[in-house]
Amino acid sequence: MTIKKHPLVPHMVRQVPDQFSWVDHRLVRERYIDHISHSAACLYLFLVTVSDAQGVSYYSDQTLQQRLGMDGSGLASARNALMEQQLIAFRKPLYQVLALDYRRGGYHDQL
Template sequence: MVTKHPICPDRIRKVPKQFSWLDHRLVSEHYIDRCTHKAAALYLFLVTVSDAKGMSYYSDRTLAQRLGMDEPEVIRVRSELVDIGLIAYRKPLYQVLAIDPEPVRTSGGLQSVEQIFKRIAEGRS
């Protein structure tokens, strides 16, 4: 196993007080693989500017200027992120969404005890 030592120990990251972070499951659950580069850029921007509930609001014009896109492209990549399930949008608000765990199968497949109890707690059978 490789022992890791910070290259710049005086610059180790911390969660900033304005609350901004990226979920590792973007990579481990392959969400990032389903994004175009421009959609990933929009997602990064929204994560950076959102509050603790994931909420932010920027106009298409401002996003286009900040990200080097035109407005129709912003609309297209926003739709891509909505379809993937990473954001929700209702003009003028964006919400960066929590990445949900794998959905529980309801078609008779095997389920873990944890999944069964979770469904019971949520009032689903």
């Protein structure tokens, strides 16, 4: 059975904003998200939202903890999980959301 999709609230259909930010659908379709915790997914969404066109952003641990409601060990655990899954790179103070295209292709070895 095919479901016909249509906007439920047509006057509120989202548009690509002027700022640069997106979530790659492959995160769900290719099950990347199945391998991270809720706190790691929360951190990932925040980083995707605030990063520039190159995926780079910088927020202090203190700010991330406050904005995401995490303690220091929770943030470190979330960050490490994202790094292990090759979804982000981190070198204090910079975060980079990595392209999913290179996740399994040995790109991590270049970091």
